[in-house]
Amino acid sequence: METLVLPVLLFVVCAAMLAIGMLAAGSLIGPKRNTAVKEMPYESGMDPAHDARRRFDVRFHLVAIAFLIFDVEVLFLYPWAVANTNPAGLAAQVGLSQLVVFCEVMVFVVLLTVGFVYAWRKGVFQWR
Amino acid sequence: MIEALVKIAILLGGLMTAAAYFVLLERRMAAWIQDRVGPNRVGIPLTKIRVLGLGQPLADGVKFITKEEYTPAHVDKRLYVLAPIVILVAALATFAVIPFGSMIPATVFGYRLAEKPIELVVAPGANVGMIYVFALSSIAVYGVILGGWASNNKYSFLGALRSSAQLIAYELPLGLGLLGVVLASGSMDLGVIIGSQASSGIWFAIAQPLGFCVFVVAAFAEAARLPFDLPECEQELVGGYHTEYSGIKLLLFLVAEFLHMIAASFLIVILFLGGWHFWGLTGGSAEIDGWGLAWSGAPWLQGLLRIVVLMTKITLVIVGFMIIRWSWPRFRFDQLMALAWKVMLPLGLINFVAVAMMQQLQAVFTGAMGPSWLMVPIAWGVAVAAWLGITWAAPMIADNRPRRELDPWEIDSQI
Secondary structure (H helix, E strand, O other): OHHHHHHHHHHHHHHHHHHHHHHHHHHHHOOOOOOOOOOOOOOOOOOOOOOOOOOOOHHHHHHHHHHHHHHHHHHHHHHHHHHOOOHHHHHHHHOOOHHHHHHHHHHHHHHHHHHHHHHHHOOOOOOO | OHHHHHHHHHHHHHHHHHHHHHHHHHHHHHHHHOOOOOOOOOOOOOOOOOOOOOOHHHHHHHHHHHOOOOOOOOOOHHHHHHHHHHHHHHHHHHHHOOOOOOEEOOEEOOEEOOOOOEEOOOOOOOOOHHHHHHHHHHHHHHHHHHHHHHHOOHHHHHHHHHHHHHHHHHHHHHHHHHHHHHHHHOOOOHHHHHHHHHHHOOOHHHHOHHHHHHHHHHHHHHOOOHHHOHHHOHHHHOOHHHOOOOHHHHHHHHHHHHHHHHHHHHHHHHHHOOOOOOOOOOOOOOOOOHHHOOOOOHHHHHHHHHHHHHHHHHHHHHHHHHHHHHHOOOOOHHHHHHHHHHHHHHHHHHHHHHHHHHHHHHHHHHOOOOOOHHHHHHHHHHHHHHHHHHHHHHHHHOOOOOOOOOOHHHHHHHO
């Protein structure tokens, strides 16, 4: 465990140091000249009308919710995919033969597909 | 500890240099495709020698650093600075579990470097390797949406929304395409996945063509390369989520984007194109046995040869990325979402079910679980059938025209 986590943490720390170091170098070396126009948001030369953080389309929420559901369901399949090539271990751990577990997973996939078809029929994926 | 630090130094240096030089390669390729010359002037500094423009990345870097490191007044300062750091760290940290070769022997000219042969990956034996890669590719979404939100600019905001919707939508086909590989190799450790392809000699692109197609398309979308570069389509959104960024912060975003592409090609090669394996050249076992020769340099030669094979494949995939970028038009956003949800997700499910069924049939009839040549024709049959079916159905499912001929009652029932 230690041999796995330590290098990954080291890598993340080194990468963060690299990124922060580059930012620091840029702010040390670069010039500093401020003007009123520079401080405005860039909107193709127009004066910005109002704040950019406004209400946005509900379809983005739908995509996020659909992603959450299907991603979690797909994630459930990974432990089985790893365990499936080891029938003896699978039988010892869950007390079921590999074929029964396979059938259960297929039932799960059918349920997933039914949910997918339902969402499709309800127009979740319709981007008008 | 020392070993890990040396590997991290090699990877960080190599990746930053590679990203810089792939930018040059990309510009030269673009010039070649568009029948121009491209950047060929910058050579060795302070001399007049031009070596094919190889000094260009260096000049670009110097220019980026000497630009003003500017934070506009209307932004959320902390998040604005945090976003490029998050996206670059996530892009770099992905490589902690990605092998950049097989392994090299522990001794060099009789001097012992380590206890056992050195595996060329920062965190060897990471049995959650692929989950880690997925987790970090999701963190990249945070960088994008933080950048777009903090900028307080309408282009940035729209770009970030689009970008996050695209990235999360294509994460599903990516996961489903990968699921078949995990099922066939029985591990999520990238080293073990290469090993299983090398020992059977069947690359997963051959054994699971449908999964390969789904994964490659999803990887293009995750890397936001051209048919899918909606996050920053210049003609609509100026610069997308990094419109308000300049100087070194913009550089961090651009480098992170290139690193995403490099990571995607690493994954395509490792998961589907055999990693360091090539038939009759690198040997099939995960250990470096030096082809069983008595000569003591043979393991070294074999280890280095595997690195060369891996890097050649990755470079070819990246060149493929670039050719596609400069020869394909961009999707519209509704087409992009329809492709993710209505085409790639069903194809991914079909691939997963087909792989699971074939493996189960094989286990019932022959008792063996691993990949075998017997299943390859069936897999190709499934792939062709699924592709033809989708082609037949595509005009119907990708039709997003506004339905003006419908009356409100009918539209209500559809929503």
